[in-house]
Amino acid sequence: MAMKTEPFVVNIGPQHPSTHGVFRMKLTLDGERIIDVDMILGYLHRSMEKLAEERTYTQNIPFTDRADYLAAMTGNLAYCLAAEKLAGVEVPERAQWLRVIMSELQRIASHALAIGTFINDCGAWHTPLMYMLREREKVLDLFEMACGARLTVNYMRIGGVAFDVPDGFVPACRALVKEMPDRIAEYEGLLLENEILVARARGVGILPADMAIAYSISGPMLRGSGVAWDLRKADPYAVYDQVDFDIPVGTNGDSYDRFLVRMEEMRQSVRILEQGLDALPGGPVNVDIPVALMPPPGETYARIESPRGELGFYVVSDGGPAPFRFHIRAASYINLSALREMTVGLTVADAIVVLGSVDIVMGEVDR
Amino acid sequence: MPFDWLRAGPPLAEWWDLRDLGNAVGGLLGWIDDRGGPSWLPYVVSGLIGIVGILLWSVFSQLFFVWAERRLVARIQVRLGPNRAGPLGLLQPVADALKVLTKEMITPRNADRLLFWASPILVMVPALVVFAVLPFGERMVLADLNVGVLFVIAIGSINTIVVFMAGWSSSNKFSLLGAMRTVAMLISYELVQVLALLAVVVFTNSMRMGAIVGWQDDFNTWIVFVQPLALLAYIFAGAVEINRTPTDIAEAESEIVAGYHTEYGGIRWGMFQLAEYVAGFAIAAIVVTMYLGGWTLWGLEEWVPGWLIFLGKLYGFFFVFIWMRGTLPRLRVDQLMGFAWKYLLPLLLVNVLLAGLEVLIWQENGFAAEAVLPAFAVANWALAVVLVVGWGQVLGHLRPEHRAKRPVLVKEVGAILYEPYPLRPGGSVPEA
Numbered sequence: 193m194a195m196k197t198e199p200f201v202v203n204i205g206p207q208h209p210s211t212h213g214v215f216r217m218k219l220t221l222d223g224e225r226i227i228d229v230d231m232i233l234g235y236l237h238r239s240m241e242k243l244a245e246e247r248t249y250t251q252n253i254p255f256t257d258r259a260d261y262l263a264a265m266t267g268n269l270a271y272c273l274a275a276e277k278l279a280g281v282e283v284p285e286r287a288q289w290l291r292v293i294m295s296e297l298q299r300i301a302s303h304a305l306a307i308g309t310f311i312n313d314c315g316a317w318h319t320p321l322m323y324m325l326r327e328r329e330k331v332l333d334l335f336e337m338a339c340g341a342r343l344t345v346n347y348m349r350i351g352g353v354a355f356d357v358p359d360g361f362v363p364a365c366r367a368l369v370k371e372m373p374d375r376i377a378e379y380e381g382l383l384l385e386n387e388i389l390v391a392r393a394r395g396v397g398i399l400p401a402d403m404a405i406a407y408s409i410s411g412p413m414l415r416g417s418g419v420a421w422d423l424r425k426a427d428p429y430a431v432y433d434q435v436d437f438d439i440p441v442g443t444n445g446d447s448y449d450r451f452l453v454r455m456e457e458m459r460q461s462v463r464i465l466e467q468g469l470d471a472l473p474g475g476p477v478n479v480d481i482p483v484a485l486m487p488p489p490g491e492t493y494a495r496i497e498s499p500r501g502e503l504g505f506y507v508v509s510d511g512g513p514a515p516f517r518f519h520i521r522a523a524s525y526i527n528l529s530a531l532r533e534m535t536v537g538l539t540v541a542d543a544i545v546v547l548g549s550v551d552i553v554m555g556e557v558d559r
Numbered sequence: 560m561p562f563d564w565l566r567a568g569p570p571l572a573e574w575w576d577l578r579d580l581g582n583a584v585g586g587l588l589g590w591i592d593d594r595g596g597p598s599w600l601p602y603v604v605s606g607l608i609g610i611v612g613i614l615l616w617s618v619f620s621q622l623f624f625v626w627a628e629r630r631l632v633a634r635i636q637v638r639l640g641p642n643r644a645g646p647l648g649l650l651q652p653v654a655d656a657l658k659v660l661t662k663e664m665i666t667p668r669n670a671d672r673l674l675f676w677a678s679p680i681l682v683m684v685p686a687l688v689v690f691a692v693l694p695f696g697e698r699m700v701l702a703d704l705n706v707g708v709l710f711v712i713a714i715g716s717i718n719t720i721v722v723f724m725a726g727w728s729s730s731n732k733f734s735l736l737g738a739m740r741t742v743a744m745l746i747s748y749e750l751v752q753v754l755a756l757l758a759v760v761v762f763t764n765s766m767r768m769g770a771i772v773g774w775q776d777d778f779n780t781w782i783v784f785v786q787p788l789a790l791l792a793y794i795f796a797g798a799v800e801i802n803r804t805p806t807d808i809a810e811a812e813s814e815i816v817a818g819y820h821t822e823y824g825g826i827r828w829g830m831f832q833l834a835e836y837v838a839g840f841a842i843a844a845i846v847v848t849m850y851l852g853g854w855t856l857w858g859l860e861e862w863v864p865g866w867l868i869f870l871g872k873l874y875g876f877f878f879v880f881i882w883m884r885g886t887l888p889r890l891r892v893d894q895l896m897g898f899a900w901k902y903l904l905p906l907l908l909v910n911v912l913l914a915g916l917e918v919l920i921w922q923e924n925g926f927a928a929e930a931v932l933p934a935f936a937v938a939n940w941a942l943a944v945v946l947v948v949g950w951g952q953v954l955g956h957l958r959p960e961h962r963a964k965r966p967v968l969v970k971e972v973g974a975i976l977y978e979p980y981p982l983r984p985g986g987s988v989p990e991a
């Protein structure tokens with residue numbers, strides 16, 4: 193006998209422990225099974241792109257800290273690259289390498305947090321998160337050493353970086369580089385073969401390669417889906433063409449693959465850091481630019497591989513001191529767009545795991 | 560004599576003999592009897608003493624264990640844990656309790672008021688009542704029922720109804736989801752629990768808790784040595800019943816906020832927490848009584864109070880739950896139920912059958928216990944390992960899609976290494 197049932201709607205968020213901020217998922221459920229997902233954004237909208245049109249090019253850098261607040265360094269870098277391209281500013285060698293070092297440190301910090309919160313979403317009671325926060329803390333200490341801030345660093349400048357690193361920075365960074373491989377191996381030992389984690393994450397939230405490309409997904413999500421694509425190799429910026437590293441690629445495109453890719457990327461970042469610290473040349477870290485930088489009229493788009501994927505800045509100049517148009521191609525916003533494809537047909541518990549594996553930062557999604 | 564049950568068994572020692580607090584109670588009752596008090600009075604007095612003792616013990620234990628768990632989990636999580644309130648943070652539970660007591664209790668507008676109000680009170684009942692039949696010492700049992708095991712199982716399942724009441728009456732979708740999950744899960748694991756305890760009963764030939772401890776004392780062996788599989792299954796079932804991470808599916812924080820007690824605040828929420836702890840102690844106490852020799856410790860109970868041995872074992876076992884909470888992620892509800900139905904249940908059925916056969920062989924041939932029990936222990940442990948691993952193989956838990964893997968490392972961009980996830984015939988993604 194068929195019983196008459198009705199689907200019911202559950203709002204996950206905007207205030208919910210696992211929505212990583214103020215994201216709202218409107219799930220239509222048949223029992224525990226999801227038959228529809230409605231994504232509702234905008235709770236953290238701060239009108240960043242419009243505000244940027246009223247400020248000078250240098251004044252806009254702090255906005256990029258606050259877009260993706262878990263990867264402020266890469267946010268800074270992408271915007272500075274765009275502004276430099278527009279104004280035709282050359283960046284000194286030392287600043288280039290410092291940018292690479294900072295980006296990779298930021299990637300370690302961001303991935304550590306992403307993995308920690310992902311496993312939290314799988315239901316572990318904060319233990320992996322605490323371990324990951326321990327590593328992130330060390331990176332944040334290095335940032336504090338370099339620029340005095342830990343989260344919203346505001347470190348990069350158009351034409352270089354704000355300050356040279358202090359004397360203690362390179363040894364401290366080397367200590368981290370020396371320690372990290374052991375730590376990563378420890379986490380892999382604890383997490384990779386955890387039966388429950390494999391059961392929860394493998395085969396959950398599958399995103400096939402063709403669909404990932406069609407949705408313009410980037411970053412660890414795209415690589416998890418088996419597409420070998422990394423802007424650091426495909427379109428090298430700073431001095432990434434001079435460092436040697438591998439691109440980790442998953443094969444099934446499930447949540448577990450995305451987690452694996454992030455884990456391995458931390459190890460590759462350590463490799464890049466090693467090379468960067470060895471190659472770090474002397475010299476100036478900045479060039480003088482006018483206080484009111486007025487690039488010639490024109491438009492540009494600069495993109496980098498942020499921890500979450502392709503972070504691009506589209507900046508249009510009308511020749512004035514402020515950008516005419518300022519647009520952020522936020523990686524996690526575009527990665528999020530495939531959520532519906534990944535979650536329909538799964539259960540509520542799986543939807544949380546999939547959302548965790550996307551690794552969104554609402555500051556970047558809503559801007 | 561109105562209280563033969565108390566004077567049955569070994570003779571009472573002096574009232575100040577703290578090896579068994581039953582001596583003191585017996586002494587008091589004897590004193591009442593000698594003064595010619597009414598015949599019902601000793602029953603009432605002994606009952607009240609037991610009830611007050613269990614209540615006080617459970618609340619104070621819970622307060623201590625809130626602290627202990629927070630400190631231990633903090634160490635697991637490379638943190639320090641509470642260390643500000645009082646020495647070593649020992650006053651932290653008091654501060655927490657005061658906070659919980661002073662918080663506002665909100666009743667949602669659409670709530671079913673009677674059920675919403677009653678659930679936090681009722682949830683304590685099954686957790687506490689279980690202790691009535693559990694022997695803390697040789698004579699330290701409130702009601703030594705001859706169907707103690709049955710009582711424990713029956714009372715344990717009342718919990719399901721209370722949790723469902725709480726979830727339903729809150730008129731919150733998260734609560735309802737949590738409540739539905741609880742009902743589905745507890746019904747599945749009820750069977751596991753019954754079969755795990757049944758194997759013990761087959762061996763000891765009694766449902767009286769005291770007799771089960773007595774059996775283990777007589778034969779100088781713990782049930783766990785002859786029934787390892789039953790203990791393993793019971794630990795899983797117990798972990799599910801007390802709703803703590805990693806089996807806290809009914810209140811999965813990252814999914815459905817707090818499950819059935821999402822809408823509860825203040826001391827009502829506190830009651831759910833208290834009940835969760837007390838139910839945890841109850842499960843640990845049942846494990847200790849049924850599988851780990853209860854208040855006996857190979858003769859040491861002659862020197863050390865038996866109730867201290869019992870509590871030591873109980874707290875030691877409770878540490879396993881804390882440890883699990885600190886280390887494991889959570890299964891999905893269908894995976895957890897699949898584990899009960901597909902994995903534990905067949906194994907336990909085989910186990911009960913074998914237990915019956917063993918007892919039959921033993922009793923029919925009149926073998927000496929010293930000879931048979933070690934043989935059974937060796938056989939059952941070997942069998943447990945074979946069954947656990949073998950049945951896992953049969954169910955395919957070692958198939959490639961259940962195994963960990965590594966990402967592929969490439970040097971060049973552009974390649975596409977995507978392979979469709981291995982599908983079962985019929986096109987569905989295999990369930991873990």
